[in-house]
Amino acid sequence: MYSSATATISSIKTTISPNPKPTKKNPFFPFEKINLRSFSSFKSLKCIHSPPSNPKPSNYSPLTCTAVTFSPSHTTELVPSKLHHLITEFKSLSQPIDRVKRLLHYATLLSPLPDSSRVDSNRVMGCTALVWLEAQLDKYGKMMFWADSDSEITRGFCACLIWVLDGALPEEVLKVTTEDLAALNIGLHGGARSRVNTWHNVLVSMQKRVRILVAEGDGKKDFDPFPSLIVSSDGVQAKGSYDEAQARYLFPDESKVQEIVNVLKEKKIGVVSLSYMDPEVQGILTAAQKHWPHIHISDSLVMADSAVEMAEGGCKFITVLGVDFMSENVRATLDQAGFGEGLLHLCKLSSLTPHLRQKLTLKSLFLQGICAGDTMGSTNGLVSPPGKRPLLSFGVISDVQYADIPDGHSFLGVPRYYRHSIHVLQRAVQKWNSHQNLNFVINFGDIVDGKCPPGQSLDAVKKVNNEFQKINGPVYHLIGNHCLYNLPRDKLLPLLRIPGLNGLAYYDFSPTPEYRIVVLDGYDISAIGWPQGHSKTLQALEFLEKKNPNSDKNSPAGLLGLERRFVMFNGAVGREQLEWLDGTLQDATKLKQKVIVCCHLPLDVVASSQEALLWNYDEVMNVIHQYNCVKACLSGHDHKGGYSVDSHGVHHRSFEAALECPPNTYAYGHIDVYDDRLLLFGTDRIQSTEMCFNP
Numbered sequence: 298m299y300s301s302a303t304a305t306i307s308s309i310k311t312t313i314s315p316n317p318k319p320t321k322k323n324p325f326f327p328f329e330k331i332n333l334r335s336f337s338s339f340k341s342l343k344c345i346h347s348p349p350s351n352p353k354p355s356n357y358s359p360l361t362c363t364a365v366t367f368s369p370s371h372t373t374e375l376v377p378s379k380l381h382h383l384i385t386e387f388k389s390l391s392q393p394i395d396r397v398k399r400l401l402h403y404a405t406l407l408s409p410l411p412d413s414s415r416v417d418s419n420r421v422m423g424c425t426a427l428v429w430l431e432a433q434l435d436k437y438g439k440m441m442f443w444a445d446s447d448s449e450i451t452r453g454f455c456a457c458l459i460w461v462l463d464g465a466l467p468e469e470v471l472k473v474t475t476e477d478l479a480a481l482n483i484g485l486h487g488g489a490r491s492r493v494n495t496w497h498n499v500l501v502s503m504q505k506r507v508r509i510l511v512a513e514g515d516g517k518k519d520f521d522p523f524p525s526l527i528v529s530s531d532g533v534q535a536k537g538s539y540d541e542a543q544a545r546y547l548f549p550d551e552s553k554v555q556e557i558v559n560v561l562k563e564k565k566i567g568v569v570s571l572s573y574m575d576p577e578v579q580g581i582l583t584a585a586q587k588h589w590p591h592i593h594i595s596d597s598l599v600m601a602d603s604a605v606e607m608a609e610g611g612c613k614f615i616t617v618l619g620v621d622f623m624s625e626n627v628r629a630t631l632d633q634a635g636f637g638e639g640l641l642h643l644c645k646l647s648s649l650t651p652h653l654r655q656k657l658t659l660k661s662l663f664l665q666g667i668c669a670g671d672t673m674g675s676t677n678g679l680v681s682p683p684g685k686r687p688l689l690s691f692g693v694i695s696d697v698q699y700a701d702i703p704d705g706h707s708f709l710g711v712p713r714y715y716r717h718s719i720h721v722l723q724r725a726v727q728k729w730n731s732h733q734n735l736n737f738v739i740n741f742g743d744i745v746d747g748k749c750p751p752g753q754s755l756d757a758v759k760k761v762n763n764e765f766q767k768i769n770g771p772v773y774h775l776i777g778n779h780c781l782y783n784l785p786r787d788k789l790l791p792l793l794r795i796p797g798l799n800g801l802a803y804y805d806f807s808p809t810p811e812y813r814i815v816v817l818d819g820y821d822i823s824a825i826g827w828p829q830g831h832s833k834t835l836q837a838l839e840f841l842e843k844k845n846p847n848s849d850k851n852s853p854a855g856l857l858g859l860e861r862r863f864v865m866f867n868g869a870v871g872r873e874q875l876e877w878l879d880g881t882l883q884d885a886t887k888l889k890q891k892v893i894v895c896c897h898l899p900l901d902v903v904a905s906s907q908e909a910l911l912w913n914y915d916e917v918m919n920v921i922h923q924y925n926c927v928k929a930c931l932s933g934h935d936h937k938g939g940y941s942v943d944s945h946g947v948h949h950r951s952f953e954a955a956l957e958c959p960p961n962t963y964a965y966g967h968i969d970v971y972d973d974r975l976l977l978f979g980t981d982r983i984q985s986t987e988m989c990f991n992p
């Protein structure tokens with residue numbers, strides 16, 4: 298395992314091509330960003346690559362100068378060094394989409410393989426796209442690789458791997474592990490050794506070729522490939538029940554096929570679908586392809602390229618059926634091809650569980666996707682139960698934390714987009730207002746960040762509140778720690794029209810006879826928000842003094858497990874509020890109402906980080922668990938989002954923060970409320986969640 302480069306950048310010198318620009322003759326000089334001039338001490342570097350002996354077209358110049366090696370007889374040390382460069386480069390790109398774009402850039406620098414090399418015997422098995430790989434040992438006993446793919450993203454992966462491994466000794470190639478590539482932080486969905494990891498598949502294939510070449514050199518025999526399908530003169534026999542199930546559905550009900558074709562044609566929807574997600578979907582879509590060409594089903598990264606063809610062919614929507622990272626790939630590839638925001642609607646329907654599939658037709662699936670989708674917004678896979686109307690619907694958003702300051706990071710280094718977050722809110726308001734039946738919106742707190750420059754707090758709060766006031770309906774605000782960093786309670790509560798007594802911000806309302814919404818004030822006992830010397834401030838400080846030995850009470854350093862919640866940016870529900878909660882739940886029980894509890898601070902250890910919990914979440918949950926009426930507890934504060942169902946069947950959902958949405962991505966949603974479930978339809982960062990319970 299390579300831990301880091303063994304040669305420092307400044308100690309390496311190269312005499313590689315004086316003209317590092319890719320040309321037809323010397324097409325592959327992939328990493329312009331790597332400053333080869335700074336390689337300074339190796340004495341006799343030279344390009345030793347020559348084309349393989351098998352015939353190539355005359356204009357084919359296989360990666361002529363990719364191999365930069367020290368001397369023929371020594372271990373090069375260049376593999377770890379190049380790996381280090383590559384990792385540094387990809388690490389500098391914080392956004393996944395930028396990393397995909399960088400891969401796409403490198404793909405353009407990789408020479409295509411001629412048709413004579415794009416043959417089955419050169420295929421990389423198990424890869425999600427078609428990948429062809431050739432390898433040879435040169436006269437110095439060093440490896441030379443060539444690769445190509447039908448997917449541009451995969452060509453990017455190949456370009457990177459070739460750049461790292463070309464010119465290395467066989468043992469150096471064999472020493473690299475997929476884990477060494479993990480820090481590149483791209484293409485690792487499903488884990489380092491997952492079948493969808495192109496790095497892994499291509500690397501393993503390169504290593505297999507190395508072993509074969511070395512074995513051949515030693516006069517040993519090649520090994521046979523392992524088949525997953527048995528192909529014989531009697532036909533194709535699937536190995537395994539899943540393949541068999543897929544094969545059955547390849548003859549689907551013609552009426553279902555026609556129904557889908559009509560929807561896709563009418564709405565101009567292109568579909569890219571992972572082949573392994575649902576056999577029936579695959580069967581219907583495969584048959585529909587004959588009538589509507591803009592359908593691509595595969596288990597391949599080339600799906601992203603096919604989306605571009607669909608857009609060029611006039612599709613107005615691209616629906617991606619499959620995993621989330623595939624939507625990212627499709628979006629990056631569409632962006633790169635000039636089909637950016639506004640030109641095309643991308644709907645991702647990712648979490649298509651069998652449970653959900655049973656309840657809907659494919660037609661409703663596509664229509665739902667389009668209705669809820671925006672450029673990257675999505676239903677994230679949820680669909681309403683057919684034939685049922687929600688009792689009520691409400692919008693949700695959390696942790697906008699707007700400030701007119703440049704992008705930054707959380708204490709733990711998570712990127713924060715202070716200016717973009719208000720655009721997230723604006724987009725949410727636009728979407729909520731276009732919803733026909735939204736009853737109200739709940740803001741889960743922290744509307745302005747504590748880093749808002751001194752003197753600008755009031756204006757910033759007003760600015761964000763002004764956006765909330767554009768909502769065509771009531772807005773219910775919760776207060777969070779960042780609200781209180783900016784304004785004291787006596788200013789904040791009237792501004793946001795928060796009902797409550799004595800500066801406290803807990804209240805309840807019943808928007809429909811069947812339901813009650815209970816809003817808790819998690820900073821009732823808190824060292825922030827109350828005036829200095831106020832009994833609640835003193836109570837909180839005394840409590841923190843006992844529980845947190847750090848001089849900086851915002852720091853959980855040294856606190857263990859659940860104790861880590863005893864930090865100043867959290868707070869507690871006071872005794873009176875607990876009694877009020879008890880009475881309110883009693884009342885709701887009498888009225889046979891179901892209850893949704895809302896609090897900025899999360900109340901469940903599974904749905905939240907330990908550091909984000911309400912100090913006395915356990916006391917609050919003890920009250921809640923005495924009744925059967927509470928069906929869900931919703932919160933913000935934890936930013937990354939979480940979901941759990943506790944031992945009493947209460948659902949807990951903490952929402953993903955608007956603040957942490959990179960530009961052009963969003964985090965808001967709406968919840969459809971039924972007698973037996975809540976359906977959270979999340980957009981982008983907010984994962985959709987189906988919360989079912991006994992009516």
Ligand SMILES: Nc1ccn([C@@H]2O[C@H](COP(=O)(O)OP(=O)(O)OC[C@H](O)CO)[C@@H](O)[C@H]2O)c(=O)n1
Nearest residue numbers: 707708778779851852853866906908909934935936
């Ligand atoms: N480990 C930590 C975490 C934070 N701080 C400091 O505390 C202040 C508030 O932190 P911040 O992350 O801004 O609070 P949020 O409400 O946005 O988020 C809550 C977390 O997500 C809960 O997990 C700030 O000054 C931090 O620097 C700290 O010292 N040590």
